[in-house]
Amino acid sequence: MFCQTEVVQCPSSQQKGGFFMKRGKKRTYAVRRKGGLGRRILSCWQLYVFLIPTLVYFVIFSYGPMYGVQIAFRDFSVRKGIWGSRWVGLEHFQRFFDSYYFSQLIKNTLHISIYSIIVGFILPILLALLVNELRNGKFKSILQTVTYAPYFISTVVFCGMLTIFLNNTNGLFNQIIVGLGGKPVGFLTDPSLFSHVFVWSGAWQGTGWGSIIYIAALAGIDEQLYEAAKIDGATRLQRIWHINLPHLLPTMITLLILSCGSLLGVGYEKVFLLQNSLNAATSEVISTYVYKAGLVQAQYSFATAVGLFNSVINFVILILVNAVAKRISDTSLW
Amino acid sequence: MKKQQKKRIRSLGSILLVLAMAFGLTACGGGEKTSPVVENGGEKEAGDTTGKTDEPGTAGADGNFNEEGYPIVNEAVTVRIMGLKHPIQGEWKDLKFFQKMEEMTGISLEFDTPALDVFEEKKSLAITGDTYPDVFFGGMLNTNQQVEWGMTEGILIPLNDLIDKYAPNVQAMFEANPGVKASVTAPDGNIYALPQINAAPIAYTAPVWYNGSWLKALNVTEDQLPKDLDAFYDLLVRFRKEDPNGNGAEDEIPLSLVSGDILGSETTECFILPAFGINGSKIYVDDNGVVKYGAMEENYKEYLKYLKKLYDEKLLDNDFATADSVSVTAQAKDNQVGLTIAAIPQNMWDVDTEQAKEYPIIRVLSSEYTGGKPVCTYPNSPIQQGTFAITDKCQCPEAMMRWVDYLYSEEGSLYIHYGDEGDFWEFADSGLRKHIEHEGMANEEYRGGKITPDCGTPCPKWVRPETEGSWEDPFQAIRIATTDEQIVPYMKEVFPQTYFSxxxxxxxxxxxxxxxxxxxxxxxxxxxxxxxxxxxxxxxxxxxxxxxxxxxxxxxxxxxxxxxxxxx
Structure with a gap:
């Protein structure tokens, strides 16, 4: 399907759609076509019709509400509305940067998200390579089902389970630890353990699901390559290293760039649900802080400023990572 | 064959990749979306206003409004109210209280009743989204919200004139309870919201109970209950070490907080901390009218050490940070809890009313820090702010003022709490009230589920001190007596209800x-x-x-x- 999108007659659709992947210079031949933009669009209008719902969606739900971002620079008053409130410039940003929690929030957010990006990036690849090497079809499908299954547990239920299992005195894990003669571990009350609990429970939940894309990509590798490698005497590890990984590379980079785009956007629900007064020192991230200040305490302007800061940083990181990836590996989002 | 399969898998993979990217995008957009709730609210509101314009001039002018007697309005008027709905309550439109009030006054109500955990959020969103109601009833409007939405925004209308003209019972309440008017009057001299006044001490003191069966097992009589910090500690140690629940395991939790937060726990804040001579962890006012911050006092360090000692010896629930009322109730039902807060012991422990009499209320503690004087504070105020307010959308403020004034009469304040005679209660031979049992439902479940929102939601009313004692309930009588005797003489207010510019x-x-x-x-x-x-x-x-x-x-x-x- 990738190859098909690349030779599609209308290259400009790739620019509009935004997130189609291109591979190096292969594509350039398709761009060189005669005629203006209008004529090119007209010549394949059917494709643009398909594009409309997506465009409408983004205009209404993503670009439309952006006018509200201005309240980050205003002293938002309910009565006066968004347009009528007083301008205060960067006051709310100033307050956030001066806040006692500024450095802690940034540190926690980066720590949790880099940690989970690394784990969440490597584990699915390993699992996919593993599954790909399995010969027994039945075992393979059972393994895949078992690893996918946790993904379908809702976050709320999942966090409820974690809180029960990790309880200091009655929790399953601590019962086992104490039973084996150890001391109970405060999984959810020791601030230094929060990121591990968060990331590895996430790995348990998401690895199977995350590996699907890689397994599919591996299935697409031409059998001849393996045969040739075998004849040349390549070991199994060498085949993985020289055939499988290079084929996975574009997919890996695309997914890595996408996950880096949300570097400061750690999933809000799970952190919030696992948080308590004891682990807050390491579990408070920007999104939970925005929720508490903005919606619970009704400081809309302040929370918007913090949220906007977050989005801008994410945006910059996304562009940087994309540029780096383009230079190094010739793979990028646009 | 195999090749075909591979191809299929490959295209599936591409689809998934595209989907993953699309999700990445929507996730980015997610934060900016307006909440669908607001949109719904908007539609509903639009529908309502058109409904209202069909019956113009509902108040005063056309003689629809009666200044005295009932009904308050001759032709039906619809008023939209917003209030906090506690989980124990049934749908407000089905509650007998509202139905009876509509019958009596001619004012019919439409309800918007968010639940406790989202209430503050929904309330703010309603104000922001201009979908706020005609009236906040049980709306928990704190003083800052009154100042902001009343004084500054003009959303809440001043009630002073309405009170003077149409609310004799509210006036009587102000006269009978000095200090209340100062506490509900905003800095500009206007009253934007009416309070609930509950003059009975058991309504605002913290009911912290000892596990009576444990005391019995350890042969501790009521007179021997700890009255200072050291004795309190000793009793907790005995709770832990001497296996009062008799199951052979050291699984006792002597002190349970029912809160993920030490500062939010009544047991520590209202009984242990005051014994260190500090009336609150945060802002409090001392006997000389000087405002202090508890955590900055030198004794606060000793207080923390005391709590740490309790925690280290497992006298204080070691899971307090992740505990909630559900988990604590489960532990109490298993007879693992020695001391905790609950409206009545029956709500926590697995006991009936008769057994609950053996579960004594905590005694006020003293220490050398207070010079041996017992001191406690109370977590709630007899004044519950912001239970009723009228917004500028309301077409008939006079009528709603008369409506709410009824609840400040003795009859009304009883009615909103207990409902009709013969339904939830009846007069016993002694002349006191007694409950009527309803099969399969606990008393509070029936009261909240069928009768009234005044069961979990702070509603406008003026409860006279004698109301609480008007029941033929031996347990209630004991609780009132011990509270009056053991708590009331020693209690102090942390900080009165005041306003800020x-x-x-x-x-x-x-x-x-x-x-x-x-x-x-x-x-x-x-x-x-x-x-x-x-x-x-x-x-x-x-x-x-x-x-x-x-x-x-x-x-x-x-x-x-x-x-x-x-x-x-």
Missing amino acids: ESDADRITVIKTDLDKYMKETVAGFVVGNLDIDAQWDEFQATLKQMNVEELISMYQTSYDNWAAANK
Whole structure:
């Protein structure tokens, strides 16, 4: 399907759609076509019709509400509305940067998200390579089902389970630890353990699901390559290293760039649900802080400023990572 | 064959990749979406206003409104109200209280009733989204919201004139309870919301109970209950070590907080801390009218050490940070809890009313820090702010003022709590009231589920002190007697209900955003030992100052002085 999108007659659709992947210079031949933009669009209008719902969606739900971002620079008053409130410039940003929690929030957010990006990036690849090497079809499908299954547990239920299992005195894990003669571990009350609990429970939940894309990509590798490698005497590890990984590379980079785009956007629900007064020192991230200040305490302007800061940083990181990836590996989002 | 399969898998993979990217995008957009709730609210509101314009001039002018007697309005008027719905309550439109009020007054109500955990959020969103109701009933409008939405925004209308003209019972309440009017009057001299007044001490003191079966097992009589900090500690140790629940395991939790937060626990804040001569962890006012911040007092260090000792010896629930009322209730039903807060012991432990009589209320503690004088505080105020307010959308404020005034009469305040005679209660031979049992439903379940919102939701009313004693309930009688005898003589108010100027209120919000968070986390950290009390005390104090706690104190002092002056 990738190859098909690349030779599609209308290259400009790739620019509009935004997130189609291109591979190096292969594509350039398709761009060189005669005629203006209008004529090119007209010549394949059917494709643009398909594009409309997506465009409408983004205009209404993503670009439309952006006018509200201005309240980050205003002293938002309910009565006066968004347009009528007083301008205060960067006051709310100033307050956030001066806040006692500024450095802690940034540190926690980066720590949790880099940690989970690394784990969440490597584990699915390993699992996919593993599954790909399995010969027994039945075992393979059972393994895949078992690893996918946790993904379908809702976050709320999942966090409820974690809180029960990790309880200091009655929790399953601590019962086992104490039973084996150890001391109970405060999984959810020791601030230094929060990121591990968060990331590895996430790995348990998401690895199977995350590996699907890689397994599919591996299935697409031409059998001849393996045969040739075998004849040349390549070991199994060498085949993985020289055939499988290079084929996975574009997919890996695309997914890595996408996950880096949300570097400061750690999933809000799970952190919030696992948080308590004891682990807050390491579990408070920007999104939970925005929720508490903005919606619970009704400081809309302040929370918007913090949220906007977050989005801008994410945006910059996304562009940087994309540029780096383009230079190094010739793979990028646009 | 195999090749085909591979191809299929490959295209599936591409689809998934595309989907993953699309999700990445929607996730980015997610934060900007307006909540669908607001949109629904908007539609509903639009529908309502058109409904209302069909019956124009509902109030006064056309003689629809009656200044005396019932019904209040001759032709039906519809008023939209917003209030907090407690989970125990049935749908408000099905509650007998509202149906009866509609029958009596001719005013029919439409309800918007968000649940407790989202109420503050929904309320703010309604104001922001201009979908706010005609009337807030049980709307928990705190003083800052009254100032902001009343004084500044003009959304809540001043009630003073309406009270003078149409609310004799509210006036009577102000006269009978000096200090109340000062506490509900905003800095501009207007009253924007009516309070609930509950003059009976058991309504605002913290009911902390001992496990009576454990006391019995340890041969501790009511007279021997601890009255100072050392004796309290000793009893908790006995709870832990002497297996009072008799199951052979050391699974007793002597002191359970029912809160993820030490500062939010009534047991520690209202009974243990005051025994250290400090009336609150945060802002409080001392006997001389000087505002202080509890955590900055030197004795606060001793208090933290005391709690740490309880925690280290497992006398204080070691899972308090992740505990909630559900988990604590489960533990209490298993007879694992020695001391905790609950409206009545039956709500916590697996006991009936007869057995509950053996579960005594905590005795006020003293120590050398208080010079041997027992001191406690109460977590709630007899004044519950912001239970009723009228907004500028309301077409018939006079009628709604008369409507609510009924609830401040003796009859009305009883009615909103207990409903009709013969339904939830009847007169016993003694002349006192008694419950009518309903099969399969606990009393409160029936009251909240069928009769009234005044079961979990703070509603406008004036409860006379004698109301609570008007029941033929031996347990209730004991509770009133022990509270009057054991708690009331020693209790102090932490800080009265006062107002702040809007600029101060804004500044306080800014300071408190981080300060409250810091306090909550640091105190919990000190108690469980994540932080070292001696080594990090100075750092703690310095950080509090860095967070402008002194500025906070001075703003509270100003506000207190104004209140004290208005009260004279």
